[in-house]
Amino acid sequence: MAAPDDVLTRTRIDIELQSLPQWRDLGDLRTVLKCPTSAGALELFAAIGELAEKANHHPDVDWRYDTLFIATSSHDAGGQITARDIALARAISNAAQRAGAVARPELIRRT
Secondary structure, eight states: OOOGGGBOOHHHHHHHHHTOTTOEESSSEEEEEEOSSHHHHHHHHHHHHHHHHHHTOOOEEEEETTEEEEEEOBGGGTTBOBHHHHHHHHHHHHHHHHHTOEEOGGGOOOO
8 A cells, every 4th residue: 555655746746757758647647659560569568567567566558559558557545646657657668668669648548
């Protein structure tokens, strides 16, 4: 269970997102990653799964051919954004860069 002080303030989220320009705060952290191929998207999906397992923090990932729609928040903190979400977003962004994926935040959708 997340402690109340694990939840990030609006100011802290804004500061962190300055170094994560491919992510948006919609109450959770979201991005869209377009991969060179569908197979590349599946490989990145698997890499995200490995990162999530290591962090014991699991994002929502929706695979659509060569595109991954990703959202993360901390369910144990009432769905709010915590430092764990920022760390996972950063790790996902690094994996995406290695995979040749391009961030397409303009495709982010509310679900």
